[in-house]
Amino acid sequence: MVYFVGAGPGDVDLITVKGRKLLEKADVIIYAGSLVSSEHLKFCREDAIIIDSSRLTLEEIIEYIRKYDGEDKVIVRLHTGDPTIYGAIGEQMDQMDKLGIKYEIIPGVSSFTASCSVLKKEFTVPKISQSIIITRLSGRTSVPESEDLELLAKHKASMAIFLSVQDIDKVVEKLIKGYEDENVPVAVVYKATWKDEKIILGTLKDIAEKVKSVGINKTAQILVGEFLKKSSRSLLYSKNFSHGFREAKE
Template sequence: MREMVYFIGAGPGDADLITVKGRDILSKADVVIYAGSLVSKEHLEFCKEGVRIFNSAMMNLDEVIEVIKQSEDKGKMVVRLHTGDPSIYGAIKEQMDELKTLGIDYEVIPGVSSFTAAAAAIKSEFTLPKVTQTVILTRVEGRTPVPEGEDLEALAKIGASMAIFLSISMIDKVVAKLRRGYGRNVPIVVVERATWEDERVIYGTLDDISEKVKAANITKCAQILVGDFIDCDYEKSKLYDKSFTHMFREGINEDSSDLHK
């Protein structure tokens, strides 16, 4: 009898940021294939005795699928442990398509992404009233291109909050494109290894962030957050405005005693 294959988001770094469901399944797995270059090895401490562990940093797609297939043929439960949330730059679509072809069932357990962890690190909210209600997740082109129309300069013209993945090694290129897109100096923050013990946060603007990043020697594992949301005036949300009613708060008496009924 074949077991299910689970794609699990391990979170951005801190091992406690995996979901309860994700850790529960991980603790029962017979085989774990984890992204060793990005996922904390601390997660492996929750695996059961006798589990077989593979580091996918040294494997190609065919090798990953072969391990899963052989394990499934033996009735073993397999966990594919990805960093952050696997749906964002996780390259899981190609793996799931291969499993579908083989008739192997799978499930995806979401996780905390590094972009939300980075926002938490700087204690900020991406979506502020009268500032922006849109968040763009993207990357600059490098060895892997981006689709036409998704150039960073074009996206910056929207003026939305941005979280830029996989681009810190090209910080000069990122800043040049953002400057042309925004057309002005805007706040920018680099969060290296968000939620890890050695997390570092660098605040700046388009005018000085490249220099600061180079001085700190940050070349990988960093989120670039850009936009006015980092430092701006904003309008308070209607959600908690006492003069604004909605289906859960319609006609509430201002007497605080009503809040406990």
């Protein structure tokens, strides 16, 4: 069996209990060494086979999986964050389907939720935004025209932008056109929950210069929206609101 495990955003204790248990018993761990903290490997068995996939091609990764699955070994494919978001697992699963290899996906904490957490904010604020758009800027990996950043920004929803901080000027240009406001608040979180985490706060007007001034050009989330500066009370705990467990008091 192969387990795709989300390692979480950085802090090794943000992996799920199920993910940690699988690491502890796995015979083989194939991990994304360029993004996943090596601290996770301390929880592996001393005799476990550890493979860093950062320099491997898809074909080479699948060959390792095919080889060790044929030896009835428990294999953990350790991905950063949550493997279902920009995890490139689809192409791996396609190959395993062809080979008849069984697999399971263990979700993890994504960097976009970790980034919001370290900011002590909530993406979904009543009367402000009840939607989150998770996206990226088109680059070496293209984005469908219908999902262009400018078009998505027109919704005025909360946004979490992956894999785009290296082109922060272009990101800002598109967002200003979409939001039609250069004063929309922005937070750039570099390596959320890692020891060298950095947080840059600003608006669409000044965030690009702030980010460039500290040299951030990778491994960062760009969070955008009014949720960063506004709050509003929900109905859930209002004394005037009834639900299945409580009657309204007034």
